Amino acid sequence: xxxxxxxxxxxxxxxxxxxxxxxxxxxxxxxxxxxxxxxxxxxxxxxxxxxxxxxxxxxxxxxxxxxxxxxxxxxxxxxxxxxxxxxxxxxxxxxxxxxxxxxxxxxxxxxxxxxxxxxxxxxxxxxxxxxxxxxxxxxxxxxxxxxxxxxxxxxxxxxxxxxxxxxxxxxxxxxxxxxxxxxxxxxxxxxxxxxxxxxxxxxxxxxxxxxxxxxxxxxxxxxxxxxxxxxxxxxxxxxxxxxxxxxxxxxxxxxxxxx
Amino acid sequence: xxxxxxxxxxxxxxxxxxxxxxxxxxxxxxxxxxxxxxxxxxxxxxxxxxxxxxxxxxxxxxxxxxxxxxxxxxxxxxxxxxxxxxxxxxxxxxxxxxxxxxxxxxxxxxxxxxxxxxxxxxxxxxxxxxxxxxxxxxxxxxxxxxxxxxxxxxxxxxxxxxxxxxxxxxxxxxxxxxxxxxxxxxxxxxxxxxxxxxxxxxxxxxxxxxxxxxxxxxxxxxxxxxxxxxxxxxxxxxxxxxxxxxxxxxxxxxxxxxxxxxxxxxxxx
Numbered sequence: 001x002x003x004x005x006x007x008x009x010x011x012x013x014x015x016x017x018x019x020x021x022x023x024x025x026x027x028x029x030x031x032x033x034x035x036x037x038x039x040x041x042x043x044x045x046x047x048x049x050x051x052x053x054x055x056x057x058x059x060x061x062x063x064x065x066x067x068x069x070x071x072x073x074x075x076x077x078x079x080x081x082x083x084x085x086x087x088x089x090x091x092x093x094x095x096x097x098x099x100x101x102x103x104x105x106x107x108x109x110x111x112x113x114x115x116x117x118x119x120x121x122x123x124x125x126x127x128x129x130x131x132x133x134x135x136x137x138x139x140x141x142x143x144x145x146x147x148x149x150x151x152x153x154x155x156x157x158x159x160x161x162x163x164x165x166x167x168x169x170x171x172x173x174x175x176x177x178x179x180x181x182x183x184x185x186x187x188x189x190x191x192x193x194x195x196x197x198x199x200x201x202x203x204x205x206x207x208x209x210x211x212x213x214x215x216x217x218x219x220x221x222x223x224x225x226x227x228x229x230x231x232x233x234x235x236x237x238x239x240x241x242x243x244x245x246x247x248x249x250x251x252x253x254x255x256x257x258x259x
Numbered sequence: 260x261x262x263x264x265x266x267x268x269x270x271x272x273x274x275x276x277x278x279x280x281x282x283x284x285x286x287x288x289x290x291x292x293x294x295x296x297x298x299x300x301x302x303x304x305x306x307x308x309x310x311x312x313x314x315x316x317x318x319x320x321x322x323x324x325x326x327x328x329x330x331x332x333x334x335x336x337x338x339x340x341x342x343x344x345x346x347x348x349x350x351x352x353x354x355x356x357x358x359x360x361x362x363x364x365x366x367x368x369x370x371x372x373x374x375x376x377x378x379x380x381x382x383x384x385x386x387x388x389x390x391x392x393x394x395x396x397x398x399x400x401x402x403x404x405x406x407x408x409x410x411x412x413x414x415x416x417x418x419x420x421x422x423x424x425x426x427x428x429x430x431x432x433x434x435x436x437x438x439x440x441x442x443x444x445x446x447x448x449x450x451x452x453x454x455x456x457x458x459x460x461x462x463x464x465x466x467x468x469x470x471x472x473x474x475x476x477x478x479x480x481x482x483x484x485x486x487x488x489x490x491x492x493x494x495x496x497x498x499x500x501x502x503x504x505x506x507x508x509x510x511x512x513x514x515x516x517x518x519x520x521x522x523x524x525x526x527x528x
Binding site: 078 | 426428429431432433434435436438442446447450451453
């Protein structure tokens with residue numbers, strides 16, 4: 001029984017002069033505890049798809065359900081992490097992490113303890129009272145992750161959360177996030193245009209093509225690669241094989257679209 | 260090595276000295292400008308280079324200031340005008356922010372009201388003076404309204420556009436937790452727009468003065484604006500210039516107060 005199910009999602013964007021078909025007939029089902037990557041060129045509707053999963057955008061057609069319950073009734077189970085951290089610069093770190101519980105209206109004192117614990121787990125115990133501007137990019141993204149995890153979502157949506165970081169920080173954070181998500185047994189969906197990142201982090205990869213956004217192909221990441229940390233996975237021979245296959249597939253999509 | 264360290268230190272000391280000397284020099288120049296302006300004024304008035312009846316002279320003005328401070332006249336008129344200005348400022352600013360919120364809250368409302376806001380914004384508000392006075396009666400209330408109406412529309416437009424310009428991803432973060440529109444406003448849109456809101460404060464301080472003084476020109480029986488009109492009617496330009504100086508002084512203080520408030524708030528954010 002799959003945990004998250006997308007059935008025939010189609011989405012249009014309208015504006016006074018034109019319309020775009022952003023997504024066409026997308027069906028995905030995700031098992032609990034797995035890590036899925038959605039890979040594709042810019043403008044293929046990845047972020048739209050993620051926003052639909054998060055319930056921020058209502059799809060034109062199709063429906064999303066978690067554990068067979070329509071999405072609208074299950075808001076709280078979803079955590080969303082954006083391309084940049086979008087920490088509120090006027091709130092200190094601990095208050096930034098506590099924004100989710102505040103919105104939901106859960107018990108503050110209990111949550112403050114939990115937030116502290118989460119930040120300590122992430123190696124951020126020295127900056128609890130600092131402001132986001134005083135933190136490095138990697139630290140800020142870890143705070144954003146803590147903010148996402150504190151409401152204990154069962155589904156995590158990651159919208160290129162590593163793309164704004166420098167390469168070294170990105171590799172470190174990939175390992176960190178991957179280990180953390182395995183530890184908490186979260187179902188996660190990562191949107192990315194980075195083939196390496198998709199292979200290193202996930203169990204399955206959906207390759208999308210643009211205009212209109214459709215699922216082009218689905219790849220299974222070999223079991224040997226899955227069980228390694230992202231950094232180790234990158235060195236595995238099967239990682240390289242899969243990389244090449246996806247690379248070729250992406251290239252063939254591109255040449256098709258230019259013809 | 261030692262020589263080098265010493266010279267680093269010395270260089271820094273020299274730099275600090277230079278900065279201080281520069282600042283002192285600026286102050287001297289400002290003081291010089293002030294003194295030469297008033298002495299030239301006094302001199303030319305004494306020697307009849309300018310008509311002392313129209314341009315008065317600093318000595319007469321300061322004498323009047325002294326007398327009025329002693330007999331309480333200054334405080335009496337100043338109090339009225341300052342209270343009207345502050346009230347006008349707050350009503351205009353807070354009202355403008357509330358209107359901006361309503362416009363932000365409903366895109367439809369904004370679309371409907373847009374042309375009216377543009378017209379109202381372009382209209383010189385002091386021209387509404389007579390109507391306001393007839394409608395609300397000649398008194399404090401009309402004058403405060405003059406102080407408020409002059410800034411309310413432009414505040415609402417400026418603050419509204421600040422609300423609109425807040426990065427949508429901040430609200431997206433909150434929406435992913437299921438935030439309501441009001442929660443998005445309170446937690447993201449309003450705090451993110453605070454810098455623009457504070458800059459409208461600075462403009463509004465000046466605008467409220469304009470509204471209140473014009474209001475007093477039209478109806479008041481007390482206040483600094485009234486003194487200007489009265490002095491003009493009885494051809495007592497010492498009184499006019501005296502009122503003008505007091506206004507300039509208090510307006511500068513209010514502006515500085517808003518500046519300090521801004522600095523405090525920015526630090527807090």
